Amino acid sequence: DAGVIQSPRHEVTEMGQEVTLRCKPISGHDYLFWYRQTMMRGLELLIYFNNNVPIDDSGMPEDRFSAKMPNASFSTLKIQPSEPRDSAVYFCASSLTGGNSPLHFGNGTRLTVT
């Protein structure tokens, strides 16, 4: 299996622009997670899905962030409008059965907002 695939690997954008991050989970995994990593806050859970349904989005910072999972093989995380404080590495991860199975992480998207 190719593992979790994220795109793009790097994104540099100007403040106010829309940013879309993409993720393809491992086939057959029922859970998909979006995490954000910064030096100050560590690895923060933003939102996670079970069988394409959002279960907990309490970690989404504000209304500028939205996430969708239209089918079992694709998810997006959108930031509109972006701000410099959104600069971070965004990881997507998937797992077979949630809390009892390992999380497999993608390589991450390094977002820089200037």
Added chain:
Amino acid sequence: QQPVQSPQAVILREGEDAVINCSSSKALYSVHWYRQKHGEAPVFLMILLKGGEQKGHEKISASFNEKKQQSSLYLTASQLSYSGTYFCGTVTMTGTASKLTFGTGTRLQVTL
């Protein structure tokens, strides 16, 4: 709340042992451990389920005390390849949904 890990950082000489602790204020369903090398994604090490079990992975093992809501990771006879940041991930249940929250991280450096 985020689980708290201690120590925040540790430097070892090759061959020395280390213990990393993870403590949560919430009742835990399970605990995960991951290692992240600089510029890379976190990589799964092991999961511990309720029951106080201890697991091992080569010279890395862990324990889980569900009463105390704590877990510890033991690194024995450390190797240079063990360097990285270690994260615990605590799993809590809300109804039928499980949520994994990562700890504050412990930076481990192994030197010659």
